[in-house]
Amino acid sequence: MLKNLFAAIPVDTSREAFDDLLNVPGLRIERIVSHGQKSPPGFWYEQDEDEWVIVLQGSATLQLEGRDTLVSLEPGDHYWIPAGLRHRVDATAPGRPTIWLAVHR
Amino acid sequence: MLKNLFAAIPVDTSREAFDDLLNVPGLRIERIVSHGQKSPPGFWYEQDEDEWVIVLQGSATLQLEGRDTLVSLEPGDHYWIPAGLRHRVDATAPGRPTIWLAVHR
Numbered sequence: 001m002l003k004n005l006f007a008a009i010p011v012d013t014s015r016e017a018f019d020d021l022l023n024v025p026g027l028r029i030e031r032i033v034s035h036g037q038k039s040p041p042g043f044w045y046e047q048d049e050d051e052w053v054i055v056l057q058g059s060a061t062l063q064l065e066g067r068d069t070l071v072s073l074e075p076g077d078h079y080w081i082p083a084g085l086r087h088r089v090d091a092t093a094p095g096r097p098t099i100w101l102a103v104h105r
Numbered sequence: 106m107l108k109n110l111f112a113a114i115p116v117d118t119s120r121e122a123f124d125d126l127l128n129v130p131g132l133r134i135e136r137i138v139s140h141g142q143k144s145p146p147g148f149w150y151e152q153d154e155d156e157w158v159i160v161l162q163g164s165a166t167l168q169l170e171g172r173d174t175l176v177s178l179e180p181g182d183h184y185w186i187p188a189g190l191r192h193r194v195d196a197t198a199p200g201r202p203t204i205w206l207a208v209h210r
């Protein structure tokens with residue numbers, strides 16, 4: 001369990017890193033570090049859990065099924081993704097880490 | 106509902122500011138901005154809800170009932186406060202805002 005959100009930023013930029021900050025029944029809080037990764041074309045996340053995300057460093061763009069416009073997330077921007085809402089990560093910032101906090105319940 | 110965690114930092118430093126980022130049944134995510142405020146001597150929070158907190162800017166010190174040592178929170182440090190655990194804010198950074206994110210459920 002990661003003790004500090006900004007600690008131990010992985011040096012391997014070839015993949016995203018997922019670390020729990022909290023994991024109790026019904027609530028999981030996760031740090032995600034992206035390095036330019038995005039969802040493959042045509043791939044959609046479809047989750048049974050509600051998810052709230054915030055970008056704290058870097059930037060990201062979300063695509064939501066059925067919406068014409070993308071959701072741009074700069075540091076401090078957050079977004080609520082209710083269970084079942086299909087979504088994908090259209091982009092994360094290239095060349096620097098994007099740090100997300102994700103609350104799943 | 107506040108759209109960005111780092112936006113609209115209140116200029117009134119005479120009191121703490123509390124703003125929801127999310128409020129859905131069973132989950133509330135709140136930004137707290139402190140300017141050196143702390144809990145009055147002898148005051149304890151005692152909550153029916155679980156709370157997870159993280160400090161993102163500034164610093165804070167928590168006191169938990171029954172523990173001899175204080176919990177020091179620097180940016181990125183987080184802490185889980187289960188329902189019923191009496192606690193107080195022993196200090197927040199003077200002269201600059203301390204930005205907390207608090208997840209209540």
